[in-house]
Each structure stands twice: as C-alpha cells, then as structure tokens.
Amino acid sequence: MKQNSRAPDLRGLAESLVLYARSSGADEAEITIDDGSEFSVDIRLGKVENLVEAGSKHLGLRVIKDMKTAYASSSDLGEETLKRLIRNAVTRAQFGSRDVCAGLPSPIPQVIDISALNLYDPRIKELKAAKKISLALETEQIALADKRITNSHGASFVTNEVTTILANSNGFSGSYDQTFCSLSVGLQAGGTDDIVEDYWFSTERFFCDLESPEAIAKKAVERTVRQLNPRKIQTQTVPVIFEPSMTAWLLGFLFACVSAVAVYQKLSFLADRLGQRIGNDKITVIDDGLMPGKLGSRPFDSEGVSCQRTTIVQDGVLQSYICNTYAARKLNLQSTGNADGTGVSPNNFYLFPGSFSPQDIISSTEKGFILVRTIGHGLNPVNGDISRGAFGLWVEDGEVAYPVSEVTASGNLEKILNQVQMVGNDLEFRGPVCGPTIKIAELTVAGE
Amino acid sequence: MIPFEDHFRLSRAELNKILDIALSSGGDFAEIYLEYRTYSFINMEEDIIKETAESIGLGMGIRVLSGEMTGYGYTNDLSFAKVKKAAISAAAIASGQAVATPRRFRKVQPEASVYTVGAPLHLLDLKKKIGLVEEAYLACQRSDPKIKKAKAQFQDQVQYVSIINSEGLCVQDARPQARLACYAIAEKGNRKEFGYSGGGGRIGLEYFNRVRSPRQIGQEAAEEALKLLEAVDPPAGEMSVVLAPGHSGVFVHEAVGHLLEADFNRKRTSIFWDKMGRKVGAPVVTIYDDPTIPSFRGSYDIDDEGTIPQKTLLIDRGVVISYLQDRLSAQLMNSPLTGHGRRQDYTCPPLPRMSNTYIERGQSDPEEILQSVGKGIYAERFEGGQVEDSGKFTFTISSGYLIEGGHLTAPIKQATLIGSNIDILLKIEMVGFDLAFGLQTGTCGKEGQEVPVADGCPTIKISLMTVGGRP
Numbered sequence: 070m071k072q073n074s075r076a077p078d079l080r081g082l083a084e085s086l087v088l089y090a091r092s093s094g095a096d097e098a099e100i101t102i103d104d105g106s107e108f109s110v111d112i113r114l115g116k117v118e119n120l121v122e123a124g125s126k127h128l129g130l131r132v133i134k135d136m137k138t139a140y141a142s143s144s145d146l147g148e149e150t151l152k153r154l155i156r157n158a159v160t161r162a163q164f165g166s167r168d169v170c171a172g173l174p175s176p177i178p179q180v181i182d183i184s185a186l187n188l189y190d191p192r193i194k195e196l197k198a199a200k201k202i203s204l205a206l207e208t209e210q211i212a213l214a215d216k217r218i219t220n221s222h223g224a225s226f227v228t229n230e231v232t233t234i235l236a237n238s239n240g241f242s243g244s245y246d247q248t249f250c251s252l253s254v255g256l257q258a259g260g261t262d263d264i265v266e267d268y269w270f271s272t273e274r275f276f277c278d279l280e281s282p283e284a285i286a287k288k289a290v291e292r293t294v295r296q297l298n299p300r301k302i303q304t305q306t307v308p309v310i311f312e313p314s315m316t317a318w319l320l321g322f323l324f325a326c327v328s329a330v331a332v333y334q335k336l337s338f339l340a341d342r343l344g345q346r347i348g349n350d351k352i353t354v355i356d357d358g359l360m361p362g363k364l365g366s367r368p369f370d371s372e373g374v375s376c377q378r379t380t381i382v383q384d385g386v387l388q389s390y391i392c393n394t395y396a397a398r399k400l401n402l403q404s405t406g407n408a409d410g411t412g413v414s415p416n417n418f419y420l421f422p423g424s425f426s427p428q429d430i431i432s433s434t435e436k437g438f439i440l441v442r443t444i445g446h447g448l449n450p451v452n453g454d455i456s457r458g459a460f461g462l463w464v465e466d467g468e469v470a471y472p473v474s475e476v477t478a479s480g481n482l483e484k485i486l487n488q489v490q491m492v493g494n495d496l497e498f499r500g501p502v503c504g505p506t507i508k509i510a511e512l513t514v515a516g517e
Numbered sequence: 518m519i520p521f522e523d524h525f526r527l528s529r530a531e532l533n534k535i536l537d538i539a540l541s542s543g544g545d546f547a548e549i550y551l552e553y554r555t556y557s558f559i560n561m562e563e564d565i566i567k568e569t570a571e572s573i574g575l576g577m578g579i580r581v582l583s584g585e586m587t588g589y590g591y592t593n594d595l596s597f598a599k600v601k602k603a604a605i606s607a608a609a610i611a612s613g614q615a616v617a618t619p620r621r622f623r624k625v626q627p628e629a630s631v632y633t634v635g636a637p638l639h640l641l642d643l644k645k646k647i648g649l650v651e652e653a654y655l656a657c658q659r660s661d662p663k664i665k666k667a668k669a670q671f672q673d674q675v676q677y678v679s680i681i682n683s684e685g686l687c688v689q690d691a692r693p694q695a696r697l698a699c700y701a702i703a704e705k706g707n708r709k710e711f712g713y714s715g716g717g718g719r720i721g722l723e724y725f726n727r728v729r730s731p732r733q734i735g736q737e738a739a740e741e742a743l744k745l746l747e748a749v750d751p752p753a754g755e756m757s758v759v760l761a762p763g764h765s766g767v768f769v770h771e772a773v774g775h776l777l778e779a780d781f782n783r784k785r786t787s788i789f790w791d792k793m794g795r796k797v798g799a800p801v802v803t804i805y806d807d808p809t810i811p812s813f814r815g816s817y818d819i820d821d822e823g824t825i826p827q828k829t830l831l832i833d834r835g836v837v838i839s840y841l842q843d844r845l846s847a848q849l850m851n852s853p854l855t856g857h858g859r860r861q862d863y864t865c866p867p868l869p870r871m872s873n874t875y876i877e878r879g880q881s882d883p884e885e886i887l888q889s890v891g892k893g894i895y896a897e898r899f900e901g902g903q904v905e906d907s908g909k910f911t912f913t914i915s916s917g918y919l920i921e922g923g924h925l926t927a928p929i930k931q932a933t934l935i936g937s938n939i940d941i942l943l944k945i946e947m948v949g950f951d952l953a954f955g956l957q958t959g960t961c962g963k964e965g966q967e968v969p970v971a972d973g974c975p976t977i978k979i980s981l982m983t984v985g986g987r988p
Binding site: 118264 | 573710
C-alpha cells in the first residue's frame with residue numbers, strides 16, 4: 070500500500086540525518102518527520118466562512134551524548150538548517166546532566182502489520198472540495214430547520230492526511246500513513262439573554278464510517294434544546310450519571326494520573342500504587358494501540374516501540390502505568406508503546422463497558438444529576454481532586470425532569486472510581502479516550 | 518525593503534506576483550504572513566538539567582478575503598512554486614475576475630516599541646540561562662524540608678513576522694518573549710500539594726535582576742505548595758467572593774474579554790452582541806484591553822494583520838463601549854480597527870483576541886473591602902477558566918482563604934466558581950485602588966489557536982457567586 074509518494078524521500082532524509090548526527094559526535098540519534106496535509110471548510114448560516122487547504126512538514130530530533138539528552142525541531146527543512154540544529158544539539162547536550170535512564174529504546178524487531186491496522190482511507194484524497202462543502206452545508210441546514218434553534222456557530226468538515234516517519238541510530242526505520250475526517254455542527258437556542266448551546270461531531274479515519282449529516286444535526290439539536298429553560302438547584306450530594314463524553318473526560322484525567330511521566334515525578338496521586346485497589350470491581354481500563362481503524366491506533370510510538378494492548382486497571386486494581394522508554398526505566402518497568410515526544414499519549418484508552426443501557430441507568434435513579442458538559446479547569450493530578458463548572462439534567466423518579474445550569478461538580482477521582490454503581494453498554498470509540506455511561510453513588514453539586 | 522529577507526528569500530517582485538495570484542479569482546483583499554521563529558527551552562528536575570531544546574519555525578500563510586469569506590493556504594516550504602500553490606488554494610474562496618490594481622508598498626512602524634529588551638535573551642549564553650533555571654530550582658527546593666519536588670523551566674523565543682498585503686501595507690515585527698516557571702510539590706503525612714509561580718514577558722535578561730528574580734519565583738512556588746498543606750476544603754454554595762489583586766485578572770479575561778471579541782458579536786452568538794452602549798455591569802466596573810503596555814506578555818508593536826494596536830476601552834462604568842476588532846470583523850461591522858487581530862502562527866488565519874486585559878483601579882480601600890464581608894472566600898491564585906457565548910463562565914481557584922467576620926482565616930484548596938457574566942458584573946459591589954497584574958506566564962486558547970496574554974485587576978468584591986466546594 071503505497072500512499073505518500075514523498076515518503077521514501079523523507080525516510081531517506083531521516084536516515085541520512087541519523088548518520089550525520091552520529092558522525093557529529095552523538096552516541097544515539099532519533100529523527101521524526103511529520104508530513105501533513107489539511108483541508109477544512111467552515112460554513113455558517115448557509116455560506117462558506119473559511120476555506121483552508123495546505124500542507125506542511127515538521128522535523129523533530131533527539132540526540133544523546135554521554136547519557137545527556139538534547140532535543141530540537143524545525144519546520145525549515147533546509148539541509149543547512151537541519152545540520153546546524155544537529156550540531157547545536159550535540160554541543161548543547163554537554164551542558165545537560167548525565168542521566169542513566171536517558172537513551173533510545175533497545176532495538177526490538179517490528180512485528181506490527183501496518184496495513185492490517187486500517188489507518189488510511191485512500192478515498193479521502195479523492196473527495197472533491199464541493200462534496201466536503203455540501204456535507205457541512207447540509208448538516209447545518211437540517212439543524213436550522215428545527216424552529217427551536219435560534220443561531221448557529223456553523224458547521225465544519227475537516228480532513229487530514231499525515232505521514233509519520235521515524236529513524237534512529239539503533240537501526241529502526243519506519244513510516245505509516247493515516248487519515249482523519251470530521252464533520253461537526255455547533256448550535257444555539259433561546260433568546261439573547263438565555264442562550265443555551267451545544268454541538269455534535271463525528272470523527273473517523275474512513276469517510277464511509279462518518280455519521281450522516283442527519284444524525285449529527287439531530288444529535289446537536291437534541292443536545293442543545295434539552296438545556297432550554299434551566300433551573301438552579303440547591304447545593305447537595307446526589308447520585309451523578311456521566312454521559313459517555315463525560316466518562317471520556319473523567320478517563321482523560323485518569324490517563325494523566327496513570328502517566329508514568331507524572332508518576333516518576335511524583336506528580337500523581339497514583340504513584341507507588343501498582344497492584345493496589347484504586348476503584349471498585351466495575352472498573353477495568355484498557356489502552357490498546359492495535360485496534361483496526363480506531364482513532365488512537367498506531368503501529369509504533371514516537372520512539373519506534375511497537376504499540377500493544379495494556380490492561381491499566383483490572384476489576385479496580387491498578388495493573389500498569391502508561392510508559393515511554395524513559396519513564397519506564399525510571400520506574401523499572403517496560404515501555405507500553407505510548408511515547409509522544411518527551412511525554413506519553415493515549416492510544417485507545419477506554420473504560421470497559423458493562424451491561425446496562427443508558428435508559429436502565431436513568432430509570433434506576435430516584436433523584437440525581439446527569440452530567441452532560443463541564444467547562445473550566447479544576448483537575449489536580451497530585452491529589453485527584455476535581456472541581457468543574459457543570460451543565461446537566463435533573464432526574465426525578467427515574468426520568469429526566471429539567472435542565473440544570475450554573476452548578477459546579479466536585480469530588481475526587483479515586484472516590485469516584487470506588488463509587489461507580491453501574492457501567493453502561495454504550496461504549497463508542499469516538500476519540501482516543503472514551504467510555505460508556507456510568508453512574509456514581511454520590512458527588513457534590515454546588516448551586517444556590 | 519522586504520524585511521528579514523535572508524530568512525524568507527522571496528523578492529518583492531515575487532511577493533507582488535503572489536498577491537496578484539491570490540486575487541486572480543476576484544478576492545477583495547490578499548495578505549501574506551511570513552514567520553520565522555527561534556525558540557529555546559531548558560528543563561530542570563530531579564536536581565539535573567534533564568533536557569534542552571531548540572526549535573525553528575518557518576513558514577508562510579496567505580489569506581484572501583471575499584465578502585465575509587476567508588480563503589487560507591500555508592506552507593513551510595518557501596520556494597516560489599509552493600508559495601504560489603498556497604496562493605492558488607487561498608484564491609479559490611472567490612469566484613470572479615481579478616481587478617487589476619497597481620500597488621505601492623508603504624511601510625508602517627509604531628512610534629515606540631513595547632519590547633523593553635536591554636540584554637536580549639536569545640543571544641544569552643546557554644550556561645547563563647541554565648544559571649537562571651538553577652537559581653529558581655534551588656530557591657524552591659531549599660526553602661523548606663517539606664518541599665519534596667521542584668521543577669524549573671525556562672523558555673525564550675523571538676518571532677519575526679513580515680506582513681505584506683494587497684493594499685500595499687508592508688510591516689515587520691520582531692517579538693521577543695521569555696518565561697521562567699517553577700513548580701513545587703510539598704508533602705506532609707499523606708497530604709501532597711502543588712505550587713506554581715513564574716515570570717516573564719517581552720523582556721531581556723535585566724528583568725530577572727530588576728523585576729522578578731529567579732529566586733523569588735522559586736520561593737513563591739514553594740510558598741504556595743506549603744500553604745496548601747494547611748488548607749481546608751472550600752465551602753460549597755452561593756457566597757460573597759473577594760478577588761485578590763493581580764492574579765484575579767483571569768476573572769475579567771473569562772467573564773468579559775472573550776465575549777467582547779468582535780467575531781462573536783458580528784455573528785450574534787455572544788450575549789453582548791446587542792449590548793453596545795448598554796449597561797452590563799455595576800458603575801464601579803471599567804475594563805480595558807491594552808496591547809501597548811511595555812514589556813507585558815500580551816503586548817505587541819503591530820498585530821498579526823499589520824495594524825498598530827491601541828489601548829481599548831471596553832467597558833466604561835458598566836457600559837459596553839467597544840469590541841476587540843480584527844480587520845474582517847471591523848470591516849463587516851463598519852467599526853474602527855483596534856489592533857487585536859492575532860494568530861498563533863503562520864498556519865492560522867487571524868482572529869480578534871485579547872492582549873493585556875484588566876479592570877481599572879477603583880476607589881475602595883482593599884482593607885475596607887475585606888471588612889465588609891461577614892462570610893465568604895478570598896480568591897488568591899488561579900488555574901484558569903473558560904466561558905461560553907451564553908455568558909456562563911467558570912474560573913478555578915488554586916488557593917485562597919476563608920473570610921470570616923471581615924478577616925482572612927483558614928487557607929482553602931482548589932475550588933471552581935461559576936456564574937453568568939452580566940449577572941456577576943452587576944454584582945460587583947466594590948473595586949479597590951490596588952490594581953495589579955498576574956504572573957505574565959498566561960496563554961489563551963480560542964478555536965485551537967494559542968496566544969500569550971496577561972491580565973490584571975484590583976481587589977474586587979462580588980456580592981454573591983456560586984462556589985463549588987465540598988460540604
């Protein structure tokens with residue numbers, strides 16, 4: 070499957086720069102090149118607002134000399150510039166400090182069949198601009214046909230194609246191509262002084278998997294109008310249901326706390342907790358980079374370590390941290406194939422689904438709060454504390470009663486994971502971090 | 518003279534030709550944005566200089582306007598062929614005939630520069646930069662045995678931009694920016710708390726001798742973490758909130774600034790779109806955005822469309838006076854330019870953005886403000902916030918105090934505050950005379966673009982606001 074015709078040239082460039090770095094005095098060297106192209110159209114109220122079509126390349130490098138590390142990056146891919154950056158990095162490395170954990174991963178044979186991962190849709194390149202614009206127009210048009218919708222943030226259609234190339238002085242040389250496409254619409258309802266707003270989107274690697282304009286528009290309308298005429302509530306501690314996008318948000322925070330980079334730095338409350346219970350037995354969390362066609366899948370990470378399926382939490386017990394090579398060495402563990410620059414990033418990081426339908430979960434709730442959106446900051450990995458602005462729906466006698474706004478939800482991640490009462494069956498891989506609907510026994514919702 | 522020619526290697530004749538190509542389908546306006554950026558980074562943790570980095574950003578963005586529509590192309594390959602291709606992509610937004618207009622280039626320059634650089638940091642020896650990092654790190658780590666971890670990071674950059682447009686405007690800017698930040702973890706028993714401090718701006722080395730020393734930055738990070746070890750959970754519910762001077766500027770950024778950005782008002786999605794000239798806040802509230810404050814992180818000599826920026830009065834004694842304008846919105850709204858068209862880099866079209874936003878000093882004695890509160894919270898340090906077009910906004914306190922009987926009592930931990938902006942602006946009862954600004958390390962995100970900003974405010978009393986604590 071030959072996709073990017075420039076890839077062989079760029080791979081040759083990466084390999085030659087590795088050799089140049091070695092000849093310039095680096096003990097080890099690693100070169101990454103991203104070659105991307107982007108198309109995006111934003112339309113609003115039936116007219117095109119922005120049209121972007123462009124491509125760019127970016128190169129990143131790491132050199133290690135005497136166990137000291139220096140990095141550099143450039144979007145100027147001129148040979149002179151790149152060679153200068155390499156020489157500067159070798160010089161600069163000497164000002165660093167010796168670090169026994171520094172260095173490239175040990176050479177490991179590549180075992181992943183890249184084409185079986187289904188990361189690339191050749192059809193995306195073929196899509197005509199007119200088709201992409203009409204998809205966005207159609208999505209917004211369907212949404213605006215609903216009389217309850219009073220204004221539009223617009224609809225967008227975006228495609229990306231990226232070739233990732235990696236070569237290092239331990240003999241690794243690889244590349245892979247991937248595509249993404251995304252259709253979204255944002256809406257407002259209500260009068261100027263009581264606006265409610267929300268959006269919906271679909272992002273996929275394959276154009277044929279994208280949700281239809283009707284489905285996206287209807288979901289965006291439903292999510293927007295259900296917030297009309299919100300009430301404030303009294304401050305109280307109640308059962309809270311997380312919609313899937315909110316479970317994904319919670320999992321994103323868990324990811325930050327199981328990141329081995331945060332753990333070795335003692336910046337996570339989950340440091341020194343491997344093998345211990347951090348949630349109840351309903352909590353099983355997986356990171357899997359090898360799921361065909363999924364948004365977080367990739368054959369190898371930014372250091373060339375093959376991706377894998379890693380059980381992070383099994384039945385509430387912490388089994389593994391998310392590691393790159395450096396953090397793994399610091400903690401005496403193995404890389405999990407999650408390296409991303411000097412940090413880690415999720416592959417497909419998800420909460421294993423349960424058996425309840427979202428409706429079962431709502432029906433089981435006598436009185437409670439459905440969390441549908443949060444805004445703001447307020448996540449503290451050092452102690453697990455959460456405090457965010459929240460929007461939601463009030464539940465009475467197993468049914469949605471009315472929308473609620475201007476509240477804050479606060480709690481603690483470990484307490485939340487220990488208080489999960491029900492896990493839904495509605496897991497969808499809408500992003501690299503995801504989860505189904507869940508119900509928490511109690512959380513504080515602050516209002517009046 | 519086309520500036521920074523040695524980086525961009527495009528002659529004036531070539532640039533002129535590119536503008537013609539950009540307008541070949543009948544666009545109203547075309548603009549070339551050339552950017553060259555150098556950046557360096559040092560990270561110290563676990564008592565060692567763990568890594569250093571150097572980065573170069575080079576590229577060009579080209580924009581074509583046609584009515585309300587924007588076409589945009591960019592490339593990091595500045596060969597004539599690739600630049601031409603980007604121009605053709607951008608041109609496609611329009612559909613018509615080119616109108617030939619002869620172009621005379623004119624150079625625009627501000628009268629004074631806001632970049633107060635004596636000794637440029639990008640020319641400073643790496644060893645000396647490492648010295649700054651070590652000073653902050655050690656000051657933090659050694660300030661108390663309960664400090665179990667310190668981390669210090671230094672970054673500096675220079676962003677060279679050239680903007681050439683089809684009206685003949687030709688400007689250049691070389692924007693320095695630096696930031697020294699320190700992070701601390703304090704531990705006591707099972708408690709573990711985090712502290713942060715930093716400093717920076719459009720500055721040179723002398724800033725770290727005269728304005729904020731690395732030692733001070735390190736000690737402040739430690740102090741915050743140590744204070745939080747003793748902090749109690751904040752109360753939950755509605756109560757009086759007093760905002761401390763300086764760091765609380767995030768409040769004005771979230772509650773007011775974003776929703777006065779012109780694009781949201783032109784599109785009528787912001788709650789402020791029909792509020793021009795109308796009262797939205799208490800008479801004690803006057804708000805400015807000023808990109809011309811010397812050395813500030815959010816300042817610039819020209820904006821990213823080549824406009825010389827102005828100190829802009831946004832709210833005068835509670836009444837909306839102006840929006841923050843970029844070129845496109847100003848034209849469509851028939852309003853004067855304010856010089857707030859900014860972009861993250863050459864890959865992004867400009868948007869109306871804030872620079873340095875603040876609430877003007879008021880009349881009240883800060884001590885009297887505190888004494889007027891029977892029970893409430895005093896918000897001192899912040900993590901950031903967010904706002905929606907509806908005016909619902911939050912900001913999160915990383916530390917503060919309880920107020921009981923007009924006095925600060927126990928320190929409190931993280932809490933998120935939420936409100937509706939006009940409701941809260943009307944509830945501002947008192948504004949102190951002690952205007953101050955935050956740490957000069959902030960970054961604002963909008964539509965995926967990040968730009969450096971600063972904000973400030975005096976001591977402020979909000980009579981009632983929802984606080985998300987733990988009862």
